[in-house]
Amino acid sequence: MEHPVLLYDGVCGLCNRTVRFVLQYDRERKFRFAPLQSAYAARLLGKKGVDASDLNSFYIVVVREEGEMLLERSDAALFVMEKLPGIWPVVARILRLVPRTLRDGGYRVIARNRYQVFGRYDTCPLPSESDRERFIEV
16 A cells, blocks of 8 residues: 555644654554645645635545545544554544445534634644655645
8 A cells, every 4th residue: 555645634633643643653654644725635625625724623545456435524534544543443443334425424523513612723834854855835
């Protein structure tokens, strides 16, 4: 499997914390990252018929032999958890027992309120020099 790409809202405080969390625990450096505000995200999501200007989700793009697979909302979050070390894959397996409609409903509530709770940046923060190679079009 090639490196999955996490597409996130670059100005969202929660999204940026999530990216920093993945950077910290992704010791195998599997994941790549791109803000939804990037041309890369717009092109990729456009091919899938998804509007990149809808910032209320984050996505994982997985490239496989049969083509690109796009995961969103709770499925994307669980995919990330499954790829991290430690307790996270176990937590993801437990959460997969919850029907997707309920998981995504919870996700939507958090997404709607994330700026109020976690803040918002004026611009996308730049990654550190040591992590910059893992970001696409930042």
